[in-house]
Amino acid sequence: MRRLLLTTAVATTAALTLTACGTTEPAADDAKKTTERITLIDATGTKVELDGPAKKVVGTEWNVVEHLIELGVDPVGVSDVKGYKTWDTAVPLKNEPKDIGTRGEPSMETVAALKPDLILATSDLPPAAVKQLRKIAPVLEVKAADAADPIGRMTENLDLIAKATGTTDKATELKKQFEAKLDEGRKALADAKLAGAKYAFADGYVVSNQVSIRPYTSGSLIGAVNEKLGLKNAWTVKGDPAYGLGATDVEGLTKIGDVQFAYIGNDGDASSNPFAGVLAKDKVWTSLPFVKKGNVHRLPDGVWMFGGPGSMNKYVDSVVAALTK
């Protein structure tokens, strides 16, 4: 033990001598230019001041990243890039941003090294982490989700990000497109005599042979879009106050009756698609009225269920396509 300690000591001293006392960055010099300043109030009530439209932006959550790409600003840093590429192909990354770690614990150091003009965070990040990020660069914290008004929350976030990046015109255009898409979808469903159809959307996952199902209640973004399309939400379970997601299992599906059932899985994540996998042999599943009638629709991969107008547009297209087949 003592010998071990000694060698460590010697090794560290050696390592320290070898670590030349250089610097990786020159000492600070104060040279700041001021252009048109932008002042915003974010979701926490914090005043965010920017020297101009933000160009180098980092996003800690996928929904804000999606907003950014849609607004034509390519993020310099994104958390869990691989995951984004897997789950959100509706609005794909156009550049190769730096991976800044997980969505729950973005690495401060990587973010700082990117020297962003603006960091987009959501209320899902621990307050302590947001406080630290604010020291690196101005942080625009948006409310992650709000089951009281999911679509309103999405567009407000989009507007806020647009203001910060000087892309308000693009945001207006995106919102118009989204409204148009909703109308188009509603009309297509009404023409197919599906107005007011009972509809349930869920995702599911398998952990050690056990299937958990997450109902998307009317408080979820997807749920709100469904209602705009004139579909009737069939879930009776209560969702959480932010995302409007509930929890249930296979037998809980017996409560929703005869509906149109849709889900999104992902081929890149083996545990994310129980409906066509594990459940194919499950008697409860196979005896559900909507399964018997073949009213189960797997919507195309890559629509991020908590994303922005881009994902939702694609979602509307896929629902309409699936139900009017």
Added chain:
Amino acid sequence: MAVTATTPATRPPTATSRTGAAPVTAALLLLVVALAVVDITQGTAAVGAPEVWKALTGRADPADASVVVASRLPRMAAGLLVGAVLGMAGAALQAVSRNVLASPDTLSVNAGSYFALGLASVTGVSLPLLASSGLAFVGGLAAAAVVLGLSGLGTGTVRLVLAGSALTLGLTAVTEGLLLLFPQQTDGIYHWNQGSIAQNGFDGVLQMLPVAVVGLVGLLLLARRIDALALGDDAARGLGVPVRATRLTAVVLAALLSTAAVTLAGPIGFVGLCAPALVRPLARRFRGFTRTRGSLPLAGLTGAALVLGSDVVLRVLVPSDVAVAVPTGVVTSLVGALFLVVMATRTRDTAAAAETDRLRIRSRGVFLTTTAVLVVVLVGVVIAALLLGDAKLLLGDVLNWAQGRAGRTTAFVLDTRVPRVLAALLAGAALALAGTLVQAVTRNPLAEPGILGVSGGAALGAVLLVTTVPMVGSWGVAGAAFAGAAASSVLVFGLAAKDGFRQNRLVLVGFGVATGASALISLLIILTDPFNAIKALTWLSGSTYGRTLPDVVPLAAVLAVGVVVAAARRTELDLVSLDEDTPRLLGLNLGRGRLGFLALAVLLSATAVAAAGTIGFVGLVAPHAARALVGRQHARVVPVAVLIGAVLVCVADLVGRTVIAPAQLGAGLMTAVIGTPYFLYLLVRSRRG
């Protein structure tokens, strides 16, 4: 009760006196049946008692019938099977090791199996159920072999539980780390390391049933030999029983049984520990249960009652849609923890005074060199921790930063990194000091804040506050952590102080409280904030993520006070750690001094938890290593232990921050990974002593 080997094995079982045993068995069966019936009527579908009745009599509509047949009945069957096999595995393990605390959990069979399954799932190989159960079997058996090998069969209860729980912690940490390194789930699902008995159809149950039957039949065939082992190894040998082979076979069969349970439902805690313990008082009353042949099935029934009972109670207390998200294992852990505490306070403690480390007196020179070397290592580690991370820096950057001349990026990197390094250093030091104090006062070399449930209580207090009040300051969290730690230590030390901290009792009560606390934390997070995996990680496995300088202030203040007090009262610490009588002869008031030291230790652990989450092992390992290096005088042990603790957590944090950068692994996970092997090594050494 002499068991002679000459009795013919074909003797009908009715020949033994079973008066009283039959009614008891019948009553238990009735209870299990009642629970099973209630369990079938519970669930998320609107299928209650009347629908179930209709389904069973074949008059229900097909949807309801399918719910009963493919969801309710399999779940009930899985509960029965899992409970029964765990109960029997526990009973067999306890019988062959002559140790009331042997069980699939404490021998880390469950953790070993789960680790093997985790390894398989990470590599992305999807195995058929039987193949994966084979894998789980190998893992579980290997873990059990390590634990039994380390603690020696039929020796100290505490050693076994400690070796097992240490290995469990280590393996769980590794499994957890694997799941983080290879995220299969991108939707923020936290793996609770807890099983659940929900099923989809009968497939799983039917595939595991033969495995369970093989295990049970094997154990019943071995029953006579197992009975003979109860007489002691020599007596058993005298009867011509091959002791070693019997033991080995029984452990393998028990591992097989537990494996079936883990494969079917994941790890379900504590059933294997509690069920046989519940049967034991019955065995004293009714002769029919004294033999393994009678007690094994009874333990199985009890286990089934425990699992089904937990499931029923959960579904009665919380709405069915919420109950879906709560793993059965969390509930059984809670029940089991309560049980362990009650059992520990009621059993007679037979442990002799704890073994004192037999150590050579070290010279002053050794102490000085050790300290000097440790200081150099600490400085080196701190510098490494400052330079390494996601963004690699050089020394010049740090110098610039210290003078306030650093460039923007460097300044930010160091502004976030320095508090983390400090939190790790101070938390390590505080936990090491707390461990030193607790070990001195209880004279128990295996006592530490984590194992005694003090850290668990602190984390529970902090989580309660963070959950109810979203925006709290560092002092608030520290205060809540202290309240939790104080409550849990009053419970643990209060219950254990009945006759002057009998060693085993203290550790067992503590272990129960620690387990209960972590189950409660899991439950709280599942019920209030199910998608917040980060919160769960921080409070269940420690992390320095997002710490700022103000968070570290309470810890620094308490640590400074602690070090001063420990230094001033060093002689008193020495005396208290010797034995009961010496301080009394010298006219010292033991009670007050002990209480003071314990209070200080609790305060230290609480602030450490508030600053860096639950970090295990440090409080255990650092004092041990210090004593091994510089002898027993606290004047020397305290500084060395504090240095070692600081180095250990700092290294763990450094590794956690860099190994999968930019993603992170919690410091607590890494401490467990680094600490487990050392701890097991310590156990081996003290066995030889």
